[in-house]
Amino acid sequence: MKKPCVLVTNDDGITAPGLIALEKILSPFCDCRVICPITECSSVGQSVTLRKHIEVFKFQRPGTRTAYGIDGTPADCVKFAIAELFGSRKPVLAVSGINHGANTGISVYYSGTIAGAREALIGGIPSVAFSVTSHQPKNFVFAANIVKQIVMNCLKHGLPQNTLLNVNIPALSASKIKGIKVLPQADSKFVEKFVKEGEEPGKLKYRLTGEIFINDRSIETDEEALKKGWVAVTPLQLDLTRYDFMKELSKRLETGKKRHNKKLFQKG
Amino acid sequence: MKKPCVLVTNDDGITAPGLIALEKILSPFCDCRVICPITECSSVGQSVTLRKHIEVFKFQRPGTRTAYGIDGTPADCVKFAIAELFGSRKPVLAVSGINHGANTGISVYYSGTIAGAREALIGGIPSVAFSVTSHQPKNFVFAANIVKQIVMNCLKHGLPQNTLLNVNIPALSASKIKGIKVLPQADSKFVEKFVKEGEEPGKLKYRLTGEIFINDRSIETDEEALKKGWVAVTPLQLDLTRYDFMKELSKRLETGKKRHNKKLFQKG
Numbered sequence: 001m002k003k004p005c006v007l008v009t010n011d012d013g014i015t016a017p018g019l020i021a022l023e024k025i026l027s028p029f030c031d032c033r034v035i036c037p038i039t040e041c042s043s044v045g046q047s048v049t050l051r052k053h054i055e056v057f058k059f060q061r062p063g064t065r066t067a068y069g070i071d072g073t074p075a076d077c078v079k080f081a082i083a084e085l086f087g088s089r090k091p092v093l094a095v096s097g098i099n100h101g102a103n104t105g106i107s108v109y110y111s112g113t114i115a116g117a118r119e120a121l122i123g124g125i126p127s128v129a130f131s132v133t134s135h136q137p138k139n140f141v142f143a144a145n146i147v148k149q150i151v152m153n154c155l156k157h158g159l160p161q162n163t164l165l166n167v168n169i170p171a172l173s174a175s176k177i178k179g180i181k182v183l184p185q186a187d188s189k190f191v192e193k194f195v196k197e198g199e200e201p202g203k204l205k206y207r208l209t210g211e212i213f214i215n216d217r218s219i220e221t222d223e224e225a226l227k228k229g230w231v232a233v234t235p236l237q238l239d240l241t242r243y244d245f246m247k248e249l250s251k252r253l254e255t256g257k258k259r260h261n262k263k264l265f266q267k268g
Numbered sequence: 269m270k271k272p273c274v275l276v277t278n279d280d281g282i283t284a285p286g287l288i289a290l291e292k293i294l295s296p297f298c299d300c301r302v303i304c305p306i307t308e309c310s311s312v313g314q315s316v317t318l319r320k321h322i323e324v325f326k327f328q329r330p331g332t333r334t335a336y337g338i339d340g341t342p343a344d345c346v347k348f349a350i351a352e353l354f355g356s357r358k359p360v361l362a363v364s365g366i367n368h369g370a371n372t373g374i375s376v377y378y379s380g381t382i383a384g385a386r387e388a389l390i391g392g393i394p395s396v397a398f399s400v401t402s403h404q405p406k407n408f409v410f411a412a413n414i415v416k417q418i419v420m421n422c423l424k425h426g427l428p429q430n431t432l433l434n435v436n437i438p439a440l441s442a443s444k445i446k447g448i449k450v451l452p453q454a455d456s457k458f459v460e461k462f463v464k465e466g467e468e469p470g471k472l473k474y475r476l477t478g479e480i481f482i483n484d485r486s487i488e489t490d491e492e493a494l495k496k497g498w499v500a501v502t503p504l505q506l507d508l509t510r511y512d513f514m515k516e517l518s519k520r521l522e523t524g525k526k527r528h529n530k531k532l533f534q535k536g
Binding site for chain 1: 310311312313314315318319323344347351352374377378383390391417418421430431433445446449450455457458460465470471473474475476478498501502503504506507509510511513517521522
């Protein structure tokens with residue numbers, strides 16, 4: 001039987017150890033098609049390259065299929081893959097990662113790893129994003145079985161329409177990981193520090209650093225469970241509409257209805 | 269009485285006509301604090317600059333407060349404003365735009381205009397993003413009363429926690445705009461074309477173009493109402509969790525519960 005075709009991407013770039021580990025974990029049971037940014041581009045969110053050319057390079061690693069590197073963002077990579085790489089055999093799943101560093105809470109908007117998975121989902125391919133808490137893990141052995149289990153589960157049972165999984169794995173030895181929990185995205189923000197690093201006439205130079213801060217600790221979330229040693233899995237949707245506020249907002253803002261209704265009456 | 273302090277940003281850059289129009293519309297009833305990218309950076313999403321310095325410039329336009337320009341993204345601008353620009357007098361509202369080009373449907377993830385508004389919301393400031401359908405409108409007179417009405421309504425009644433408004437205005441003369449409708453975000457995607465524009469040994473060059481495509485037309489959405497001449501207002505939330513899939517996903521994936529409970533018992 002043919003292995004299922006899986007699109008593999010990341011935001012740490014095509015030479016990142018997390019990507020190589022991911023391909024190694026998936027290859028025994030997936031036909032991996034790798035397309036990644038050629039350089040690290042963490043925290044680019046859903047950014048798309050419109051103001052310059054997108055350059056596409058072929059990479060050949062021993063024992064693996066041709067991989068594609070793009071001088072662009074994770075969203076560019078996935079858009080290119082969907083438009084140009086696949087003929088009739090579309091991938092059944094996209095997997096993004098393994099990111100070096102956690103992507104919990106409000107990071108869903110900044111993370112290039114999640115953006116890669118989201119771009120696949122927008123293009124109609126169900127997807128999973130994997131991140132580990134360490135920025136420089138020695139290896140990804142601790143994550144291997146978890147990645148394998150979750151990907152196999154998605155391949156077997158599928159995912160609901162317009163849903164991706166955001167998976168964060170604590171960088172602990174496999175025996176110390178407590179298990180897998182399904183949790184909501186933490187209501188959180190980054191608290192920023194702008195460190196002044198230079199001053200020229202009319203211009204100041206800063207470097208941005210920040211730490212995640214949880215606004216609401218009343219329920220257990222991805223960020224908290226991860227810190228306690230659990231694998232945190234959060235299903236994410238594409239629709240941002242706040243439906244529970246629409247009725248009130250209609251009362252406050254809507255105009256033109258009468259004219260609209262009158263027209264309808266006239267038509268009737 | 270003091271005018272309310274309002275943070276003004278955009279993604280088309282500090283010299284964009286849409287920004288200047290926005291400041292002009294708001295200034296009679298708001299104390300505008302302007303901080304924008306120095307160059308156009310549409311479609312950068314929630315991208316944040318972490319791999320280089322952020323440069324901050326002061327701009328002085330006749331008859332207005334000092335404005336700040338940043339060599340970075342809308343998210344950088346708003347993060348900097350929140351961390352460095354305001355003392356005890358925090359803005360009561362942030363307004364992003366007026367963007368040259370619509371931001372409906374799935375654009376909520378790509379748009380720098382919406383990202384600017386979202387960044388303010390993440391930082392605790394309620395916000396509104398304004399866009400018009402034309403990329404090069406002659407002026408913004410048609411949008412003035414709508415922007416004024418919506419901003420005044422938000423100042424008077426506030427917005428629920430973790431909610432921003434995404435407002436799209438058709439580029440029609442004021443008398444031809446049908447009214448304001450509150451609608452959900454269209455279930456949509458961009459269908460991309462990669463136009464090959466060059467080839468060098470080992471490398472291909474492409475330019476990306478795309479058009480929005482609606483997946484589901486069973487309910488009226490922002491994209492469709494806008495096309496029919498309505499102002500489309502969509503309330504957007506920060507939480508992406510797909511709650512209705514959590515229970516099933518727990519059954520499919522969760523592990524470690526038993527051991528966890530055992531531990532709890534041992535402690536008890």
